[in-house]
Amino acid sequence: MLNPTAQEHSRWHALAQAVLEGEELSAKQALQVLQAPDEELLELLGAAYRVRHRYFGNRVQLYFLINAKSGLCPEDCHYCSQSRIAKAPVPSYNLLDRQTLLAGAKAAWERGAKTYCLVTSGRAPSEEELQALERIVPEIKRQYRLKICACLGLLEPEQAARLKACGVDRVNHNLNTSRSFYQQICTTHSFQDRMRTLQAVKEAGLEVCCGGIVGMGETPEQVVEMALELRGVGAHSIPVNFLHPIPGTPLQDRNELDPRYCLKVLCLFRLTNPRSEIRIAGGRELHLRSLQPLGLYPANSIFVGDYLTTCGQAPEADLAMIRDLGFEVERVPPGSLVGHGR
Numbered sequence: 001m002l003n004p005t006a007q008e009h010s011r012w013h014a015l016a017q018a019v020l021e022g023e024e025l026s027a028k029q030a031l032q033v034l035q036a037p038d039e040e041l042l043e044l045l046g047a048a049y050r051v052r053h054r055y056f057g058n059r060v061q062l063y064f065l066i067n068a069k070s071g072l073c074p075e076d077c078h079y080c081s082q083s084r085i086a087k088a089p090v091p092s093y094n095l096l097d098r099q100t101l102l103a104g105a106k107a108a109w110e111r112g113a114k115t116y117c118l119v120t121s122g123r124a125p126s127e128e129e130l131q132a133l134e135r136i137v138p139e140i141k142r143q144y145r146l147k148i149c150a151c152l153g154l155l156e157p158e159q160a161a162r163l164k165a166c167g168v169d170r171v172n173h174n175l176n177t178s179r180s181f182y183q184q185i186c187t188t189h190s191f192q193d194r195m196r197t198l199q200a201v202k203e204a205g206l207e208v209c210c211g212g213i214v215g216m217g218e219t220p221e222q223v224v225e226m227a228l229e230l231r232g233v234g235a236h237s238i239p240v241n242f243l244h245p246i247p248g249t250p251l252q253d254r255n256e257l258d259p260r261y262c263l264k265v266l267c268l269f270r271l272t273n274p275r276s277e278i279r280i281a282g283g284r285e286l287h288l289r290s291l292q293p294l295g296l297y298p299a300n301s302i303f304v305g306d307y308l309t310t311c312g313q314a315p316e317a318d319l320a321m322i323r324d325l326g327f328e329v330e331r332v333p334p335g336s337l338v339g340h341g342r
Contacts, residue, residue, distance in 0.1 A: 013050070015271065041263060047267075052300055056300040063149075063302070064104070070091050072094070077186045078250040079176075086246075104116065106143075106144065112319070115149050122152075134162065155173070157204065171207075172210070172237075172239070176213050178218060179229065184218075198210060207237070214240065242257055242283030263294055269299075281302075296321075296327060
């Protein structure tokens, strides 16, 4: 019989087993994950890894992101250096030209990424931007066997259908935080506006990439609320960002995260969304620091390269981290580079 200490620690593996048998975590159970004592962290990570391994093995999927249009945004998202209320010195430019977007696709392929993320600032795409994407996406997919994820802001059903028709595989549109905290970080559009976009994406037959940001002043209960909302959305891919407090933004002085809490957040998202791809996104290097490798026990995906307006870890360091864990990059299939002798 287990001694009392072992019995107490085995609760995480019992929770993982219940998830593997098809049970859904309650809000109370999910909150307990975030409140786990630090001395139980390795046990919790081991339990989350069991669930990750069931659905994704030891594979790590790499994403490459390009800031296809920067600044010039009329929204007031408090975390964002590109918003109209930010004073951060970020570049402002309209949609990048064809050659630059193709060069980004080549960089994504060369770094072993399976998905190329095209991100534009702004409330919603213009007709001119949509037409440009309708031209460039098929060309990217002819030359490189990459999945395309578009992050373009709020979408109408007709716009989502056009993205599907031109070859976009999935759309990223993050909830960013819980419904109850949303008005604290953005007032120019609502949580429900975001939910309507997600519905349009699903109705168009596109995969849903939808996540959030942790560390903006929300409570642990609100982190749980967001994780369970994402479960209801049925997100294929969940990017988990940790706030990078950028000077010149309203949240520039927020720095309340520690690496152990961030790991518990990743375990929470894995256990509440067991079949979803969990990606460690922005703020990974800043907040996980020396514990970054442990994040890949619950998560199965990372960005390789830089983020929108902040720098990421060197790609070589990411690949070394994956190798050192005994994990493997989920590669683009052989022969995927068309017209380049491969």
